[in-house]
Each structure stands twice: as structure tokens, then as C-alpha cells.
Amino acid sequence: xxxxQAILTPTCLLVAVVVSVRTMRGSLSRWSGLCxxxxxxxxxxxIAAPTFLTPVARWLGIGRxxxxxxxxxxxxxxxxxxxxxxxxxxxxxxxxxxxxREALEAARHGGSSASSELYATNSKLPRS
Amino acid sequence: MNRGTSxxxxxxxxxxxxxxxxxQTWVIVPAFNEGTRILRVLDELIAVVENVVxxxxxxxxxxxxxxxxxxxxxxxxPANLGQGAAIQTGIDFALAxxxxxxxxxxxxxxxxxxxxxxxxxxxQRNEADFALGSRFLxxxxxxxxxxxxxxxxxxxxxxxxxxxxxxxxxxxxxxxxRRGAAxxxxxxxxxxxxxxxxxxxxxxxxxxxxxxxxxxxxxDTLSKGQRMSNAIGLGLRILLRRxxx
Numbered sequence: 001x002x003x004x005q006a007i008l009t010p011t012c013l014l015v016a017v018v019v020s021v022r023t024m025r026g027s028l029s030r031w032s033g034l035c036x037x038x039x040x041x042x043x044x045x046x047i048a049a050p051t052f053l054t055p056v057a058r059w060l061g062i063g064r065x066x067x068x069x070x071x072x073x074x075x076x077x078x079x080x081x082x083x084x085x086x087x088x089x090x091x092x093x094x095x096x097x098x099x100x101r102e103a104l105e106a107a108r109h110g111g112s113s114a115s116s117e118l119y120a121t122n123s124k125l126p127r128s
Numbered sequence: 129m130n131r132g133t134s135x136x137x138x139x140x141x142x143x144x145x146x147x148x149x150x151x152q153t154w155v156i157v158p159a160f161n162e163g164t165r166i167l168r169v170l171d172e173l174i175a176v177v178e179n180v181v182x183x184x185x186x187x188x189x190x191x192x193x194x195x196x197x198x199x200x201x202x203x204x205x206p207a208n209l210g211q212g213a214a215i216q217t218g219i220d221f222a223l224a225x226x227x228x229x230x231x232x233x234x235x236x237x238x239x240x241x242x243x244x245x246x247x248x249x250x251x252q253r254n255e256a257d258f259a260l261g262s263r264f265l266x267x268x269x270x271x272x273x274x275x276x277x278x279x280x281x282x283x284x285x286x287x288x289x290x291x292x293x294x295x296x297x298x299x300x301x302x303x304x305x306r307r308g309a310a311x312x313x314x315x316x317x318x319x320x321x322x323x324x325x326x327x328x329x330x331x332x333x334x335x336x337x338x339x340x341x342x343x344x345x346x347x348d349t350l351s352k353g354q355r356m357s358n359a360i361g362l363g364l365r366i367l368l369r370r371x372x373x
Binding site: 092102103107111 | 207
């Protein structure tokens, strides 16, 4: 077993255990917990024994099982990055809408010293 | 895409219409940490237009306080969202106030208020929904060569991605009719909005014209402009957001 396998295999197993415990405690839904547990266990298995993937890798024209694991990990990483980016975008749109609504409701017209003083006072107040 | 300043026989009637619609024109000034420059810009603007709305985009300095010393509207974003978001907020406000024409105008003093009239005239003469300012049709004295190259690359980028032939794709001085403004829905909060606006003009089938304007390049106005490093990130974000909306 290489150093890489010695570090990542127990790490993946540990994450699988943590996910299972969180699922049993109700922090994750059953379906989501099951999917993540299987994913981490599969990752641990194929990192520990990449030769099991060699026939699949050869069939795909890649050659080595280790390379197939690496390519799959890169693709999975990109997929996860895109997923979180799209979630970030949705949240950004939501936050922008909320900030815009609050800002439009508080629009004020200047030109008098009173409005400046009121603004200076209000801007120091803590926001609810 | 029209690029016209030519005047026809109906222009006199349209100039009368332009004068009567002056009070329905709203100028939106998105501002972020412009406390030292905003008053000079506002003093120039209020000499030319009646309705000005400054969208203070979460400034940390005294931008908002300074704005309120002038007879203009102030909308304050409690957090910094970006220029695109500030412009959309200003558009929503102006439309709710019955604006017939909306102009976007940068807060750093690089635009000339006198050019607003040329933009509005062009909208009416060409019966267009958008009049986009172009420094390359007008003048941009003092523009550094690096900025010139950057802007020309942006024009090329826009032409390839949007299929719209412009001479200046990232000019903050633009005018639009009520119909044009109501068709816009800027979803990209930061500087990507310039490309997004052009995309939406094309998608909505709105008529667009380019108008020569003058950009004032000084050490002051150059201090906040786009740099090559920002531009690469901006280009990548535009590409990414074409995939994920």
C-alpha cells in the first residue's frame, strides 16, 4: 500500500462513518445519507484496490484503474464546483432582491441640512 | 445598430418633445466610496437634469452623507453588491417614479453631463430604445494605451459572444426609453452587467444606437477603472455565467 492509499483510505472510511452517524441522528435525510455513505465507501475501496477497476479502465481505453479513479475524481470535483456555484448564484439573486427591496423602501431626497443630519443619525443605528 | 447623429427635417418637432420630456428623464448614478468626487459630479448633473438618483452601493465613506446635501434622491444598499445591482435598483426606482427616459452615469467624473442631451436626442431621432455612449466615436483624450487595448479586446469579446457590433462595449454612459428599461433585468451584480445589457437588448429585439461621447481621463478617474487582471476574471465570469444562469 502506498502512502497515498494509507492516508486516503482510512480518511474516506472515517467520512463514511461520520455521514452514517449524522444520518442516524437525523441531520441528513435517509436517501441523501445512504448516497453519501455508499459514495465514500466506494471511494475508499477503489483507492485501496485500484486494480479492481483495471478491466473497466481497459474497456474505456484508459489503461490503468488508478488513472480511471483520478479522471473520475477530477470530473466529480468539477461537477461539485458547478453545483455549489449555481447554489451561490441562486443565493446571490435572493440576497440582492432583499437588499434592493429594503433600499428602495428607504429612499430619501436630499437638499436640506435636516435630511443629512437624519441620515447621519440613522446610519449609526444598528440594523434590525 | 445605428451610429447616427445626422439630423432630418422632423428634428425640430422632436427637439420640442425632448425639451418637454426633460422632467421625465432620470439619471442613475451608481456610487461606491465616491465621497471625495460625488459632489462635483452631482453639481454638474443638477445643472442639466432635474431628476437624479444616486445608488450608494454600500460605501464605507461619507458618499451618502454628501449626496444628501444636494437636491437628488439617495438609495442606499446596506451592503456592497456591485455596479450592475446598483443600476438595476436605480432603474426600478426611476420606473416606479414614472420615468420616460433613464440615463446611467458614472460617479467618478469621467462623463460629461452635456452628452446626456445627445443621447436623448439620438433615442428620439432614431426611435431607438437604447443609446449607448461611445468614446471611440467621440473622444477620450488622455486614455492610456493599456486601457485602449483592453477596451478594444472587450469590443471583440462582445462581438464574438453576443454577435452585436459595437465600437465601445463598456461605456457607463447610456440612455434608454421606458420600454427599454422595463425590458432589462440585470442579474449580474458586478461589472458583467455591461455585457448582459447588450445581450438583453439583442434578445428582446430592441433597437440600439451608438452616440459619440467624450470621456475625461484624469489621474482621478483612472484610479478606479478596470485593469487587465480584473478584465481576465471578468471575461471568465461572463463565460461561466453563460453556462450557469
